[in-house]
Amino acid sequence: MNGNQHPELQARGLRLRYGKNEVLHGIDLTLRPGCIYGLVGRNGAGKTTLLSCLTGQLAVSEGTVMCGGQPVWENPAALANLCFSREIGTTLGGGPNNMKVRDYLEAAALFLPHWDKEYAARLVERFGLDERKKICKLSKGMLSMVTIVIALASRAPITILDEPVAGLDVVAREDFYKLLLEDYAETERTFVISTHIIEEAASVFEEVILLDEGNILEMGETDELVGQFAAVTGAEEAVDAVCAGHRVLTCERLGRQKQCVVRLPGGPGALRAGSEVYVEPLTLQKVFVTLCGHEEKGGGAA
Amino acid sequence: MTARAVRFSLRWAAMLLGVVVLFALITLGSAALWGTDSRENFMANYLIAFPLLAEFIFLISGASMAMPMLPLMVAMGCTRRAAWAGMQIVTWLCWAVLLVVSLGMFRAGQAFGMETIFSSGAVFNGLFLALAGQLALPAGLLEGRLGRGLVAGGGSVLMLGGLILGAMHETGILPDPGFMAAQVVCAVAVVALFAASHRLAMRLAPKNA
Numbered sequence: 018m019n020g021n022q023h024p025e026l027q028a029r030g031l032r033l034r035y036g037k038n039e040v041l042h043g044i045d046l047t048l049r050p051g052c053i054y055g056l057v058g059r060n061g062a063g064k065t066t067l068l069s070c071l072t073g074q075l076a077v078s079e080g081t082v083m084c085g086g087q088p089v090w091e092n093p094a095a096l097a098n099l100c101f102s103r104e105i106g107t108t109l110g111g112g113p114n115n116m117k118v119r120d121y122l123e124a125a126a127l128f129l130p131h132w133d134k135e136y137a138a139r140l141v142e143r144f145g146l147d148e149r150k151k152i153c154k155l156s157k158g159m160l161s162m163v164t165i166v167i168a169l170a171s172r173a174p175i176t177i178l179d180e181p182v183a184g185l186d187v188v189a190r191e192d193f194y195k196l197l198l199e200d201y202a203e204t205e206r207t208f209v210i211s212t213h214i215i216e217e218a219a220s221v222f223e224e225v226i227l228l229d230e231g232n233i234l235e236m237g238e239t240d241e242l243v244g245q246f247a248a249v250t251g252a253e254e255a256v257d258a259v260c261a262g263h264r265v266l267t268c269e270r271l272g273r274q275k276q277c278v279v280r281l282p283g284g285p286g287a288l289r290a291g292s293e294v295y296v297e298p299l300t301l302q303k304v305f306v307t308l309c310g311h312e313e314k315g316g317g318a319a
Numbered sequence: 320m321t322a323r324a325v326r327f328s329l330r331w332a333a334m335l336l337g338v339v340v341l342f343a344l345i346t347l348g349s350a351a352l353w354g355t356d357s358r359e360n361f362m363a364n365y366l367i368a369f370p371l372l373a374e375f376i377f378l379i380s381g382a383s384m385a386m387p388m389l390p391l392m393v394a395m396g397c398t399r400r401a402a403w404a405g406m407q408i409v410t411w412l413c414w415a416v417l418l419v420v421s422l423g424m425f426r427a428g429q430a431f432g433m434e435t436i437f438s439s440g441a442v443f444n445g446l447f448l449a450l451a452g453q454l455a456l457p458a459g460l461l462e463g464r465l466g467r468g469l470v471a472g473g474g475s476v477l478m479l480g481g482l483i484l485g486a487m488h489e490t491g492i493l494p495d496p497g498f499m500a501a502q503v504v505c506a507v508a509v510v511a512l513f514a515a516s517h518r519l520a521m522r523l524a525p526k527n528a
Contacts, residue, residue, distance in 0.1 A: 091398045096396045096398065128320075129395060
C-alpha cells in the first residue's frame with residue numbers, strides 16, 4: 018500500500034456493457050482528494066453501476082479505473098483506500114438475510130484496514146441500532162443507518178455512499194449530514210454521495226456530478242454550476258427579448274406569464290433585464306430537472 | 320488478505336463443525352449407554368449413516384456459507400482471489416475434520432461390533448465429502464433458483480450415489496477396478512467443480528450483500 022493518505026480516484030474511457038447493451042459510455046472522471054462529491058441522476062442513469070465500477074465491484078468492459086495511481090480491480094493496495102457503502106439486501110441467496118448487524122460490522126472491521134472500532138460503537142449507540150438484530154428484520158431506515166455506520170467508521174480515504182439517506186426521516190437525515198461534515202472536518206477524506214434528495218444535500222456537496230443515461234452531463238463545483246443558470250419570468254414578449262441570444266433550455270407558460278430557464282456561463286449578470294422581468298437563481302435540484310428532466314435536450318426555446 | 324478471508328470464513332465453519340462433532344459425540348455416547356441395537360436405540364442408526372449425514376450437512380451448510388460470504392467479502396473490499404482462496408482453505412479444512420470424525424465413527428461402529436455399509440469405503444466416502452464441499456461453492460455463487468437447485472439436486476445425487484456405490488462394493492456387485500474407477504470419476508468431478516467455483520468467483524459482482 019502506498020503512503021498516499023489522500024489518493025485520487027480516476028476513471029478513463031470507462032465503458033460497461035451487458036451483452037450488446039452499453040450502459041456507461043466512455044466516462045472520464047477524476048475525484049480529487051479531500052472533497053465531498055454529490056452524484057445525481059435519474060433512476061437508471063447508471064449511478065450505482067458507475068460507483069460499482071469505480072470501487073472494483075464490477076469489471077469494466079473498457080477503460081481504466083485507478084486509485085492513487087494503481088489499478089483498482091483485484092488490487093488490495095488500491096482497494097484498501099476505498100469503501101463502497103450501499104444498500105444491504107434483506108434477502109441473500111434467495112432466502113432471508115439472517116446475518117446480524119454485528120456480522121456486518123465484524124466483516125467491515127476485518128476487511129476495511131482503517132476501521133475505527135470506537136467510532137463505530139459510538140455511531141451504533143447514537144443511531145440506537147441493535148447489533149443482535151437480523152438484517153431481514155430491520156426497517157428501511159435502520160438498514161440505511163447500518164450502511165452509514167460502515168461508511169463513516171471505515172475512515173477510508175475515499176468513501177462512497179450510495180443512497181445513504183433513503184428511508185431516513187428528516188431528523189435522521191439532518192443528523193447524517195452533520196456527522197458527515199464533522200467527519201470531513203476531522204479527516205478531510207473524499208466522500209462521494211449519490212442521492213435523489215438533492216436539495217437537502219446540495220449545501221454539503223462541494224462538487225456535483227450529473228449523470229444521465231450513462232454519460233456525465235455536468236461535473237464541477239456546485240456553486241459555479243448552479244450560478245450559470247437563471248429563471249427569467251415575465252410577460253412573454255419581455256422574456257423573449259431578454260433571453261434573445263442566450264442559450265434557453267426550457268420555457269413554460271404560466272397563464273399570461275412565461276418562464277424560461279437560461280444558461281449563462283458568465284452568470285445572470287450577462288442578462289440585460291429590466292423591471293419588466295424577474296430573474297432568479299436556480300437551485301441545484303431545479304438545474305438537475307432542467308438538464309435531465311425535459312424531453313427536448315440541447316437547448317432552444319420551446 | 321487471504322488470511323482475513325480465512326478468519327471470516329472459519330467463524331462460520333466452526334459453527335458447522337461444532338454441530339457435527341457434537342452430534343457425533345451424542346451418537347457415540349448413546350451407543351455406549353444404550354447399546355447398538357437400532358431397534359432399541361434409534362441413535363445407533365446414525366453410527367451407520369454418519370458419513371452420509373456429514374455429507375449432507377457439509378453440502379447444505381457449505382452452500383449456505385458460500386451464498387452470502389463471498390459476495391459480502393468482496394463488497395467489503397476483499398479481492399475475489401483472496402475471498403475464494405480463503406473459502407477453499409476453510410472448505411478443505413472442514414473436509415479433513417469431517418473425514419477424521421467419519422473415520423472415527425466408522426471405527427467406533429466396528430468396535431461396537433456393528434456392520435456398516437461403509438466398512439471399506441471410508442476413504443471413498445471422503446471423496447464424496449470433498450465433492451459435496453466443492454459443489455457447495457459454485458452452487459452458492461450462482462445464487463437464486465439455479466444455485467438452490469444444484470444444492471438440493473446435487474446433494475441428493477451425492478447421498479444416493481455414495482450409498483449405492485458403497486453398498487455395491489460391499490456386496491461384491493462392484494468390485495475393483497470398477498469401484499476404483501468410480502473413485503477416479505469422483506476425484507475428476509472435484510477438480511472440475513474446483514475450477515468452476517474459481518471461474519464463477521472471479522466474475523462475482525456483488526449486488527447488495
